[in-house]
Every structure is written in C-alpha cells, then in structure tokens.
Amino acid sequence: MKKLFIFALIVGAGVLMFATCPDKKDHKEAIKAVVSNVIEEDISTLPSGVEEVVDAVGLPIAGTVLDLVMKNKLKVNNYYLFSTGEITHKGETQMVSFGILGHVFTFDEDDLREAINKKKKE
Numbered sequence: 001m002k003k004l005f006i007f008a009l010i011v012g013a014g015v016l017m018f019a020t021c022p023d024k025k026d027h028k029e030a031i032k033a034v035v036s037n038v039i040e041e042d043i044s045t046l047p048s049g050v051e052e053v054v055d056a057v058g059l060p061i062a063g064t065v066l067d068l069v070m071k072n073k074l075k076v077n078n079y080y081l082f083s084t085g086e087i088t089h090k091g092e093t094q095m096v097s098f099g100i101l102g103h104v105f106t107f108d109e110d111d112l113r114e115a116i117n118k119k120k121k122e
Helices: 002-019 024-044 048-073 109-121
Strands: 074-078 082-089 092-100 103-106
Touching (some): 024 074, 024 092, 024 109
Antiparallel strands (some): 082 092
16 A cells, blocks of 8 residues: 555656746746846946937847747757756757746856856957
C-alpha cells in the first residue's frame, strides 16, 4: 500500500509538472519584465529633462526592439516537465531562463546591469 501511495504521488507530481510547464510566451514575459526593470532604473538616473524624453520616446522603442529580438533569437526547449530559454548571439548560446511549475526564473537583474556596463565600456 505504501509503494502504491509513493507511486501515485510521483505520477501526480509528474502530471502537475507537465500541465504547468511554461511555454515561450511565459519565458518572453519574464525576460521582458527583468529587462524593463533594469532599463527603467537606468533611465531614472538621467537628468530630469532627459528622463522625460527617454520615457516618452525611448521606452516604446526599446520594448519593440526587445520584442523583435526575443521573437527572432529566443528559443525555448520544452522538456515536458520543465523548459529552458536560450538566446544565440554570434554563435554563442546562453541559457537565459528556466521554467518549472508555471514559473519562469530568469537571469538576475544585477547580472544584466553588469553585462550592459561591460558593453558600454567596449
């Protein structure tokens, strides 16, 4: 009886994971939220006159560019119980998100800020 209960529990957990495996749309939304937070924080450090202009013009453009990049570059691998998001750039593939049980975990905002600052210096 105990073995049957454990088996049922494992099967139930597998069915739950399968049913709640995040799809590409979920990965896009999670990544977009992190990138948007970092961009908005960077904009808030600008002088007030420039900040309003960038808010009005730059954010919509940045959102459109981000959508295009994710549409063309984001690949989501569905492993049925979990999923991973990858972006390939210049022949290098980087895992940027991991989804399980209806939630998508992305790269850390600090890591993104560090990568942006590194690109600014180059």
